[in-house]
Amino acid sequence: MTVTDSDGDDDPTDGTSGGRSRTWRYGELTQDDVVDAALRLTLRDGLAGLSMRKLATELGISSMNAYYHVRNKRALLDLVGDAVLGQVPAPPDDEAWDDQLVAVFESGRRVLLRYPGVAEHLLVRSEGHANEARLYRMLSRILIGAGFDRGTNDRAQRVLAYLLFGAVTSEMATATAGEDAAPMRFADDDEVFRYGLDLVLEGLRAQHRAARTG
Amino acid sequence: MTVTDSDGDDDPTDGTSGGRSRTWRYGELTQDDVVDAALRLTLRDGLAGLSMRKLATELGISSMNAYYHVRNKRALLDLVGDAVLGQVPAPPDDEAWDDQLVAVFESGRRVLLRYPGVAEHLLVRSEGHANEARLYRMLSRILIGAGFDRGTNDRAQRVLAYLLFGAVTSEMATATAGEDAAPMRFADDDEVFRYGLDLVLEGLRAQHRAARTG
DNA sequence: ACCTGAACACCGTTCAAGT
DNA sequence: ACCTGAACACCGTTCAAGT
Numbered sequence: 001m002t003v004t005d006s007d008g009d010d011d012p013t014d015g016t017s018g019g020r021s022r023t024w025r026y027g028e029l030t031q032d033d034v035v036d037a038a039l040r041l042t043l044r045d046g047l048a049g050l051s052m053r054k055l056a057t058e059l060g061i062s063s064m065n066a067y068y069h070v071r072n073k074r075a076l077l078d079l080v081g082d083a084v085l086g087q088v089p090a091p092p093d094d095e096a097w098d099d100q101l102v103a104v105f106e107s108g109r110r111v112l113l114r115y116p117g118v119a120e121h122l123l124v125r126s127e128g129h130a131n132e133a134r135l136y137r138m139l140s141r142i143l144i145g146a147g148f149d150r151g152t153n154d155r156a157q158r159v160l161a162y163l164l165f166g167a168v169t170s171e172m173a174t175a176t177a178g179e180d181a182a183p184m185r186f187a188d189d190d191e192v193f194r195y196g197l198d199l200v201l202e203g204l205r206a207q208h209r210a211a212r213t214g
Numbered sequence: 215m216t217v218t219d220s221d222g223d224d225d226p227t228d229g230t231s232g233g234r235s236r237t238w239r240y241g242e243l244t245q246d247d248v249v250d251a252a253l254r255l256t257l258r259d260g261l262a263g264l265s266m267r268k269l270a271t272e273l274g275i276s277s278m279n280a281y282y283h284v285r286n287k288r289a290l291l292d293l294v295g296d297a298v299l300g301q302v303p304a305p306p307d308d309e310a311w312d313d314q315l316v317a318v319f320e321s322g323r324r325v326l327l328r329y330p331g332v333a334e335h336l337l338v339r340s341e342g343h344a345n346e347a348r349l350y351r352m353l354s355r356i357l358i359g360a361g362f363d364r365g366t367n368d369r370a371q372r373v374l375a376y377l378l379f380g381a382v383t384s385e386m387a388t389a390t391a392g393e394d395a396a397p398m399r400f401a402d403d404d405e406v407f408r409y410g411l412d413l414v415l416e417g418l419r420a421q422h423r424a425a426r427t428g
Numbered sequence: 429a430c431c432t433g434a435a436c437a438c439c440g441t442t443c444a445a446g447t
Numbered sequence: 448a449c450c451t452g453a454a455c456a457c458c459g460t461t462c463a464a465g466t
Contacts, residue, residue, distance in 0.1 A: 073458095123383045163410075
């Protein structure tokens, strides 16, 4: 359920869901409405600022009503995480495999940077919901399609995930922490992420060349 | 303060600090004692299971006494994080720069895997305490010593940090989550981490060769 | 089936009060 | 200077009770 494809239609910032606190007819409120509200709150306050009570207030329902539509908070966070992953667009499929990977991870980073705390949650919990599986298949199609074996496919995906979620989590934190003296910065965040991405891809390219030659 | 060097003397699992709940004479309890107890609790329950009240109970002091030695919980977590970083040993300095980096990050991973939640905290907060600075200098010495410019030094350190903290955070999570059906695993964690580390180092080596030739 | 409020067991933190 | 308990404003979650 809640399979969100990447056309951006369900962006909680657009007006379609009516912003905050509309009223619901008896039995009308669905799990998707709850997740949409959670997504809206995450966009505003970050995942750490999300509570079941605030969510209920945002929806204009009684405090504990959300529990009727979502098992518990962990399940809610998983749904939010997966919804955010659903906003990562598919890459143009007429490009080379490495350019496609760059496209997926650069736009993935951009999406995750909009939702504070979501990258961190995805690092800690991989729920196996629809959009995570979609992304996993998308990447496998690119890598297996390029001729990589399943082992390399799996390893590369996990390394790239560590880099993406790790980078975004760290960037969000240092962006907020203007309070303390930040450590010296010789390169900005976009550049560092791109540098890491290129290192991984360069390694994969070398492996690719070796396989075609050998 | 609390500069912990890497000889392991302050490992909270050894008997030196007397385990739990000794009694303290008036004015005897120091910040280090508080951090040691927090480190012990983190080892047992993970950083997420640490609370100011549990910490006080562990120390056998009144609930709010910990606040006298530590400004707040965030400061406590920072101190724990830095103490854990202090357990990462310095690499043998008679080896090549890339082998030294492997040594630091492999042992760094091993240390972080013992303290659930600490890698995640370090991803979110970089406090600039003594041991973090020590590690930063250690890596700079290796990379600058090998002839890399400051920009590459900075970028490489950050990419390697994303990889390390991201990998450990993700590994800890999937290790605990035996409940749900885990996604297929073609490679185990050590192998994947080593694979990512090698990709980054291979890229750095290529850059190193190019600089020496050009 | 859907929704509600009270209640429980936790949190971090503040603060007046004690020695 | 060092330590304490009560109190406040939050949490997630359960559950008996309402429609």
